[in-house]
Amino acid sequence: MNTMTYREACRQAIRDALLADPRCFVMGEDVGKYGGCYAVTKELLDEFGPQRIVDTPLAENGFTGAGIGAALAGLRPIVEIMTCNFSLLALDQILNNAATLSHMSGGQFAVPLVIRMATGGGRQLAAQHSHSLEGWYAHIPGLKVLAPGTVEDARHMLAAALNDPNPVLIFEHIVLYNMEGELDPVLGAVDIDRAALRRSGSDVSLISYGLGVSKCLAAAEALANEGLSAEVLDLRVLRPLDHAAILATVRALLRST
């Protein structure tokens, strides 16, 4: 078993993607020279050059729309919006273009775009830098919304997202970046359509995603010490939501009570 941080897992995922597909490139604020606001793209500029790691001016609407256009015309952009807080500036492009072009054009175009955003609060970053907007985005038809909550998902969800012909949003909770986790070296890929049971139990179902997953697992441990058996379901994918898994854990719970 490999141990690495969630941040390192994200970084390796991006690196793999750039190595595997010449059409793939990263575009966003401070992804290049700065090394990434959260150091996810550290040193990738040196390795891949400015055509593959593209520093943008502060123009979320502009560069997100550009990512959409580039995806329409044959590239595979990974747009990084520094945090979901700034993504509101690009909301028109995400909703009215990325999510809607396939429908509006009557199926003439797919939008094979990935947008990664940091999300969440808990670091005293104050009101405008602490939002968690993945729930909003999960309500937009035409998008897929992912919330990797484990190092394994951080490592492998990106490849699946790039392989998906639709616009995929990946939300990385800022507190998770430092989290260490184990990575099965044999595991090559993950799906991006199902929830995952992280812990089985019979007294209560804890259903969460992203940062919430590790908190639920910690809570489950604490509950176990009190003689309570908690099940932890990691949603992983917020859109499309895995209703079957949610119903299954609740049904199993009802059956056992």
Place this chain on the structure above:
Amino acid sequence: MADFLMPALGADMETGKVVQWLVQPGARVKSGDVVAVVETHKGAIDVEIFLDGVIDQLVPLDQELPVGAVLAQVQPQDYTMAQGGEARTAPASEPTIATVLQQIAVPTVAVIPPGPGRVRVSPAARRRAQTLGLRPDGLSGSGANGAVTLADVEAELTRREGTSGIAEKAAR
């Protein structure tokens, strides 16, 4: 014979009313002609007809009618009034078009309706008249073909000032 219907002019237009006919019964119309001014909840809009022929049976003015209601009929090109009978306006109980035209208030929008018998007013005259709150159509025109010119508007202003001056003097 074809019906000229109340047009849909917008996604949320349900009704409208004809506030001015720009043609008389028996007039020749062709596709693309502007024949009426329709008042909607957004204001007055010129309406084109997309039929060729002779227009007749014009609906009375100021009736709120749903989109798709018949506003007039268009007879084929070779139709003459003699064939079909007397030129008909709306039933006698309703005011004739000529009378109603005189009673129509000036629309608040800056749409100057065209049509037969329109008084020609020069752009400068119209602008000056608007500033002064005068209706240029009511003025006598000294320009070509009776057109109202800037000079005519200025003359009217002088005349009114002169009149009010006299009234003031009389009051004292």
Place this chain on the structure above:
Amino acid sequence: MSGKLTLDRAHGQRLFRQMLRIRRFELRCVALYQAQRIRGFLHLYDGEEPVAVGVMRALQASDAVVATYREHGQALARGVPMNALMAEMLGKVQGCCHGRGGSMHVFDRERRFFGGNAIVGGGLPLAVGIAMADKRLRPGAITACFFGEGAVAEGAFHESLNLAAIWRLPVLFVCENNRYAMGVPLQDAESQTEVYRKAEAYRMASAQVDAMDPVAMAVAAHQAVAQVRTGAAPFLLECRTYRFRAHSMFDTQAYRTREEVEDWKRRDPIERLRLWMHDNHLIDADAQAAIMAEVDAEIDAAVAFAEAGTPEPVEALEDFVLMDRVVQEQAT
């Protein structure tokens, strides 16, 4: 490269025909809309024909086009088949977008026609991205991006021109300055009403053209396209034009006088070209009549095709919300 564009009989008649085709198509749309055959919003191009025709004339098949919701002219001039366009307007599945797009969202993959964008300014970032991809994958191809002067006030204009400039992207930004952003006149909306001057802020080349002169417009478009293509750098072309009809069907035009419109109609570019060609013996009454008849026949056929079309079945409701493959790259 000379700025001259030879306008011989063939070229002249084609220019005339293409503009007339758009004008007659738009007129037919008015009738169809009034009769509720076309629903929703309808934005017409009367008076602006030289812009679409002039630019498309200068483009190649491999170039890309991004347009606005007032795009019937661009679509027709680009070669989107009239049948497919009319069926789309009537919301039929035989339309170019399965009836999903309607008047404001015309897309045609084969002609690299990327909409039909109804958010003012929303297409400019798309154009930047398409040009980014083309610069790498289709060197020599350019992206022509149409927008009105109203879009100039949107932040997306600033962001897109800046991006195109710093990244040296082959985008031709075509500003159709028809003086009114819906009902707001240019002088009330813009601190700099000479739109082409705004390119200076991005150190981008630009030009302004009187788009009521179809020949001048064709020349300007030709030069601008060539400059973008050879210089592989963006360009802003401000086309000073005028729309004879309202912003959309449901517009009382309270923001402008009838006289102003009539004044501009006297500068009708189609009539202007017709007269010029007539005076220079490049067209006669017979040729004119033949062109008109041909154009109207094509429109009649398109309307018949569209009326005979069918709506999308309910079973298709969830199609194209998500795609199962990148269709524009993989046929199957």
